[in-house]
Amino acid sequence: MANSGSPQCPFTTPGMVLHSEAFVGRVNEIKFIISRLQDNHQPASVTIVGDRQSGKSSLLYHIYQTYHIHIRGHQVDRFLVIYVSLQDANCRTQADFYQTIARETLKQPQIHKFPNLEASLQGDIPDAGAFSKVLEVWKTEGVILVVCLDDFENFLDRPKEFDKDFYDSLRNLISLKGLMLIIASRKLLLVYSKKKKITSDFFNVTADCPLKDLTDEEVMALVQLPKNGLPALRENYRSLAREWGGKNPCLLQIAARCLWEAQEHNRTVDWAKRQFDNKVRGVPRKFHLFKLFYESIASLGDLTQELGDMVDRVGSFGKGLVVIVLLIFALTGLVTINSQQVPGWFFRSPEEPKATPK
Template structure:
């Protein structure tokens, strides 16, 4: 994909981010992934977090960029596999799906020492283990980024303790490295489904949370953040609106940014954006419920005062949002005094007009 083919709306709210130029942030997670892979003893990782927090995008981006992050790429092969999107009803199908991804690399497909062990039929547990051991003899570490790993747990007849024990054995012998994405930590699933395998105690666990403030700013600057020849898709006012709606949640920011771009294209106003945003963000009910108090507080301490502060405009005033906010806070305080019986409405109104010199 060329630079010119970047879409005018760079925000991705429909699923995983597949264009690496539209991926921002997550350096605090990417660096440990590299260091655990390139260390003297590779350490498998469990990345967990809420739905739509960006786990799939992170794993996919790592698979796209790992060669630029390591000193000797020939020592590794990193693949991404979503277990939700492949046919893995049987254990052999799991191994076959991995083999297919590994064989998609030309340096694997053209190297018989690496490719022939993966073409064994049937590619069962024993054959897969032998293939991985052959890779180790060749000095190549396969790194499997496995997304939606929790989809395997309910099929205990196929993916039992023996299956997980074998994966753990391959990891402990530095034959294989896994980077596993799941909604909960793996030990949560071991308790829920009563697994006893030591596989579920992975060496390193990363909780994926909301974006940091500087990462939010980088996202709002897309596509210019990763290309100095481009301009941000959002104006400063549009960036503020997007952040006001999405806060620090990556998926909500993508929804808000996409809607703002759409509104500009079709001539819709802010109220249209807000209404559409709250409708579409219902796809994250649990996350939104946990944030609803933040929005209520923001509405009380910012949005409401600003709206109240705009009242003088209707009688001849002209002020910016900061002035609106200050004036609005004064109005709220004055109305509180009215409720307390200290002032009456006429006194509040006269005070506002006198303060603004509108008499």
């Protein structure tokens, strides 16, 4: 659940940052996403990947709020950006999902610049087929609908409703060049494809944007968030916030909030630390980039593993075939088996370890 914080306190916890002026950092990630948005050939969908409470929802919402600031000049009219959370009760079915997109799009003030686009979203849009007709109109008008799609895991929690055909349809909608998705996900989509055994090209279509730690400059900017034009925290409390929160934006927000409350209500630092420790239980302390890299390689390496297993099976089959042929020849008297002439594996039981060369 989002929480914008009190009017006096600039630090947001728990939940995502709703006010763009309180959002700090992620400069490189924003540049990456906007560069994909402005690709002259075709905008490429993006997946923001990060652990729970890593700030991915805040970044996604910030893109929705401020994309027009980052896009060059008149190009801003090429895009209409909306935000959709799949935690919304109105996104439980495919029909609900497409209807929610239409409803959120019609709420945007920019839609009134394009009467044809506005008209295309009127009425029921029950499935991907109906939505593809909407996107054909958008393509004709030269406008791309960008959907900031939060809480992707909610799709995966309803496999009967959001099945392989749904993902294939979503992939086809993206290929129409009238739709771009910016997805917030806890894992790489390829990892989910493997785990859920969903073989759809949709899971290969997005560019990954893994969240890293904040830079030193971004950490400093966060703890210096202002109240009435001045830093809300006194200097020694800003140092403590950096010490407690490290470079994790969620932990920093919690640390700064606890210290701000202690400062405002004449509480001790020990009190603030106890509050912080209670609130951060279960919050990942580091961004596991190695884990993301490993999961990506593991997903791509499945084919190699299967080929290796196949080679092993073929090798075992070949050995077994040789044994059978030799036994037949021995029983019929065509050959005489001398143990000195037969490879060691012929006599070795499967449990017996191979001899180590000296």
